[in-house]
Amino acid sequence: MGIAADIIIIVLAALGGGLLAxxxxxxxxxxxxxxxxxxxxxxxxxxxxxxxxxxxxxxxGVALLLFALxxxxxxxxxxxxxxxxxxxxxxxxxxxxxFGFLVGTYLGWxxxxxLWLGGLVSLSSTxxxxxxxxxxxxxxxxxxKVMVGILIVQDLxxxxxxxxxxxxxxxxxxxxxxxxxxxxxxxFLAVMLFVGARILxxxxxxxxxxxxxxxxxxxxxxxxxxxxxxxxxxxxxxxxGAFVAGMVLSESDYGHQALSDIIPLRDLFSLLFFTSxxxxxxxxxxxxxxxxxxxxxxxxxxxxxLILAISTRCFGYGNVVPLAVGLGMFQIGxxxxxxxxxxxxxxxxxxxxxxxxxxxxxxxxxxxxxxxxLTVPLYRxxxxxxRADAIATVNLPPEGLHGHIVIAGGGRVGQHIAxxxxxxxxxxxxxxxxxxxxxxxxxxxxxxxxxxxxxEIVLEAANLGVAQQVLITLxxxxxxxxxxxxxxxxxxxxxxxxxxxxxxxxxxxxxDGVYMVILPELEAGLEIARQALLHLKLxxxxxxxxxxxxxxxxYHPDREMGKDHLEISLLKNARDHLELNxxxxxxxxxxxxxxxxxxxxxxxxxxxxxxxxxxxxxxxxPSADFVFxxxxxxxxxxxxxxxxxxxxxx
Numbered sequence: 001m002g003i004a005a006d007i008i009i010i011v012l013a014a015l016g017g018g019l020l021a022x023x024x025x026x027x028x029x030x031x032x033x034x035x036x037x038x039x040x041x042x043x044x045x046x047x048x049x050x051x052x053x054x055x056x057x058x059x060x061g062v063a064l065l066l067f068a069l070x071x072x073x074x075x076x077x078x079x080x081x082x083x084x085x086x087x088x089x090x091x092x093x094x095x096x097x098x099f100g101f102l103v104g105t106y107l108g109w110x111x112x113x114x115l116w117l118g119g120l121v122s123l124s125s126t127x128x129x130x131x132x133x134x135x136x137x138x139x140x141x142x143x144x145k146v147m148v149g150i151l152i153v154q155d156l157x158x159x160x161x162x163x164x165x166x167x168x169x170x171x172x173x174x175x176x177x178x179x180x181x182x183x184x185x186x187x188f189l190a191v192m193l194f195v196g197a198r199i200l201x202x203x204x205x206x207x208x209x210x211x212x213x214x215x216x217x218x219x220x221x222x223x224x225x226x227x228x229x230x231x232x233x234x235x236x237x238x239x240x241g242a243f244v245a246g247m248v249l250s251e252s253d254y255g256h257q258a259l260s261d262i263i264p265l266r267d268l269f270s271l272l273f274f275t276s277x278x279x280x281x282x283x284x285x286x287x288x289x290x291x292x293x294x295x296x297x298x299x300x301x302x303x304x305x306l307i308l309a310i311s312t313r314c315f316g317y318g319n320v321v322p323l324a325v326g327l328g329m330f331q332i333g334x335x336x337x338x339x340x341x342x343x344x345x346x347x348x349x350x351x352x353x354x355x356x357x358x359x360x361x362x363x364x365x366x367x368x369x370x371x372x373x374l375t376v377p378l379y380r381x382x383x384x385x386x387r388a389d390a391i392a393t394v395n396l397p398p399e400g401l402h403g404h405i406v407i408a409g410g411g412r413v414g415q416h417i418a419x420x421x422x423x424x425x426x427x428x429x430x431x432x433x434x435x436x437x438x439x440x441x442x443x444x445x446x447x448x449x450x451x452x453x454x455x456e457i458v459l460e461a462a463n464l465g466v467a468q469q470v471l472i473t474l475x476x477x478x479x480x481x482x483x484x485x486x487x488x489x490x491x492x493x494x495x496x497x498x499x500x501x502x503x504x505x506x507x508x509x510x511x512d513g514v515y516m517v518i519l520p521e522l523e524a525g526l527e528i529a530r531q532a533l534l535h536l537k538l539x540x541x542x543x544x545x546x547x548x549x550x551x552x553x554x555y556h557p558d559r560e561m562g563k564d565h566l567e568i569s570l571l572k573n574a575r576d577h578l579e580l581n582x583x584x585x586x587x588x589x590x591x592x593x594x595x596x597x598x599x600x601x602x603x604x605x606x607x608x609x610x611x612x613x614x615x616x617x618x619x620x621x622p623s624a625d626f627v628f629x630x631x632x633x634x635x636x637x638x639x640x641x642x643x644x645x646x647x648x649x650x
Contacts (some may be wrong), residue, residue: 036278070246085149
């Protein structure tokens with residue numbers, strides 16, 4: 001079956017590796033890489049017959065990933081990181097090349113091989129970093145934007161590196177070639193941004209009018225890979241072309257649909273990439289040279305991570321950003337496989353040196369999800385024992401914060417709460433760690449703080465000591481519990497309302513001192529059921545009785561309510577038991593031409609007339625002398641049987 005059999009083997013092995021990684025609560029990419037090691041040419045057993053063909057297919061995975069990234073990418077979103085992307089990334093590449101040269105010299109490599117080592121390790125893995133950020137839910141944060149900005153410039157740097165590194169022995173010969181490549185890159189970007197921005201959306205508009213989902217998916221795939229192939233033909237990066245195509249389409253009306261359609265295809269070919277990476281690892285070489293490989297990995301990871309973190313800090317980024325960038329981008333990138341093959345085939349790297357670089361690259365990729373996952377706990381540890389950076393705030397009231405509500409989490413739930421509090425003029429402050437959401441809060445005019453709600457310095461910035469209440473809207477129970485403990489330890493009497501998933505989390509949060517826990521799924525289910533029962537004309541008191549019983553069973557089965565909470569609950573029940581009905585008076589209504597006093601409605605029916613809508617004008621609480629006319633829409637307040645009686649008169 002040839003390559004078809006190879007793909008079947010890869011998919012089955014990746015499934016096993018993915019299931020194992022999921023069971024161990026590790027990122028799936030680790031399982032894919034380990035699966036590639038098992039079915040690679042160095043381990044025996046079931047083996048892929050042609051690794052080279054699989055590597056070619058894996059290039060499609062890289063292109064599709066960058067195409068999807070381009071669809072999510074917006075030049076507007078990179079404005080906050082444009083300086084570090086345009087100036088910091090080239091500086092980081094040059095510093096890392098110099099550091100890699102020193103490492104190679106220390107290991108006893110030749111000057112030429114050491115320079116190649118520096119060039120190879122200067123680039124980080126776009127594929128691994130993006131997958132890691134997606135799995136961690138960190139896409140959209142300021143840290144991720146800084147990383148994406150640097151990665152874009154690193155990917156652009158592949159072309160000059162491929163031209164310059166082989167020319168290290170004769171730099172003059174390489175300069176004209178580099179100049180031509182740069183000219184090609186500038187012309188390509190100009191064509192795509194000014195011509196492609198009009199042609200590609202026009203094509204998708206015509207195809208979308210045919211209402212064929214299959215043709216639409218085929219079209220966006222063809223655009224992403226076709227533009228990538230065109231850039232490859234003119235001597236530029238295949239993946240770079242796909243990214244630019246996605247970036248152009250992201251500005252069209254069909255960007256979101258294109259992204260949702262391309263994701264399954266992207267994930268499938270990404271699987272091929274990661275397994276092909278695992279196939280390159282020779283376990284025998286690694287066992288024989290594990291000390292040297294480990295030394296190389298540690299030196300490169302520490303040095304490169306520090307260079308990235310310090311560069312980020314020098315460009316004005318504080319708080320968690322330098323730590324996240326250093327721990328997220330320390331690895332050696334996938335383009336080192338391409339550059340390494342060029343160096344090996346050109347005689348610039350020996351077979352042993354090439355194997356060292358391949359092994360170090362794969363190990364650094366394997367380490368990325370684990371090391372990157374340490375960002376939050378290490379930042380919390382740093383914040384606890386060192387002077388914290390200045391807290392970024394937006395829209396804070398000039399009179400300061402006092403008697404306010406603190407909302408931990410500025411997502412959709414937090415923003416809904418903020419809208420309501422704004423309408424009733426209750427002061428509040430939002431704490432949000434996601435930079436995108438912070439920008440949304442800023443545009444909406446909400447006062448907000450950029451930071452981690454579980455950190456003492458951030459809570460101090462929110463003036464928690466004089467706050468009335470803390471509302472925790474975060475969906476992640478680990479983050480929620482960290483905030484609850486921090487707040488309860490400092491202000492045990494402060495009222496906290498949080499969201500949770502399930503009874504087990506709810507009980508744990510109550511044990512930690514939370515005043516009220518909300519179960520979103522329960523509330524959604526009750527409201528959907530309530531609307532269904534209202535449509536069936538069941539009396540409101542009956543519906544309310546059942547929903548109240550369900551809430552009692554789920555929220556407070558083993559917990560005594562406080563007096564204040566009991567009063568609020570009783571008031572809510574009393575409100576819900578009062579039915580407000582609207583009745584339209586027809587021409588033959590017994591009420592037409594009569595006043596409220598003459599009809600003696602309160603005594604005869606028991607309802608109260610609380611309002612009348614007539615010809616676009618509303619009269620609240622009409623007097624006893626108010627005379628009804630045909631077409632009046634009257635608002636009546638009473639119970640079910642009383643409302644039936646007034647309907648007979650209308």
